[in-house]
Amino acid sequence: MTIAVYPGSFDPFTKGHMDIVERGAGIFDEIVVGVLMNSSKQPFFELDERVSLIQEACKGIKNVRVEKFSGLLVNYMDQIGASIILKGLRAVADYEYELSMAQMNKCLNSKVETMFLMSNSNFSHVSSSMIKDIVSLGGDVSDFLPENINKILINRINGRI
Numbered sequence: 001m002t003i004a005v006y007p008g009s010f011d012p013f014t015k016g017h018m019d020i021v022e023r024g025a026g027i028f029d030e031i032v033v034g035v036l037m038n039s040s041k042q043p044f045f046e047l048d049e050r051v052s053l054i055q056e057a058c059k060g061i062k063n064v065r066v067e068k069f070s071g072l073l074v075n076y077m078d079q080i081g082a083s084i085i086l087k088g089l090r091a092v093a094d095y096e097y098e099l100s101m102a103q104m105n106k107c108l109n110s111k112v113e114t115m116f117l118m119s120n121s122n123f124s125h126v127s128s129s130m131i132k133d134i135v136s137l138g139g140d141v142s143d144f145l146p147e148n149i150n151k152i153l154i155n156r157i158n159g160r161i
């Protein structure tokens with residue numbers, strides 16, 4: 001049973017993230033989407049809300065669960081019996097950051113492997129921070145977000161929730 005953790009802030013979770021989860025679910029026995037607690041970034045969605053929105057977006061995929069975690073990723077992986085860190089790689093710009101993180105995680109726990117899926121070309125330009133920027137300026141991001149997450153965003157912008 002190979003459990004892979006797909007870690008991130010996911011603020012918000014995009015169709016690019018969804019694509020990695022879907023493809024990862026076809027490779028590994030179980031994907032755990034690990035939503036990071038204690039992020040230094042000012043969140044757009046609170047942690048518990050992020051978890052439930054991602055759960056809703058992924059409900060059609062049987063071998064996916066969504067959890068929040070805090071502290072070191074490798075410690076969290078030990079707790080849940082995961083051996084693989086799953087990441088998406090969008091462009092060369094991601095590479096340096098991801099390489100050093102993969103190497104550091106390997107130093108912290110030699111049993112952990114980081115595996116990368118190249119992002120779908122439809123989403124290689126999509127990032128959560130860009131989405132937040134566009135939304136805050138009144139732009140349409142419906143092409144880049146799962147339907148439930150886009151709906152919440154629109155409601156929030158219109159002051160309904």
Ligand code: PNS
Nearest residue numbers: 007008009010036071072073101104105
């Ligand atoms: O979506 P993000 O913010 O780019 O994700 C970053 C994340 C969550 C993958 C990274 O910050 C992380 O793994 N944090 C947990 C703390 C940790 O283990 N740090 C050492 C990593 S080398």
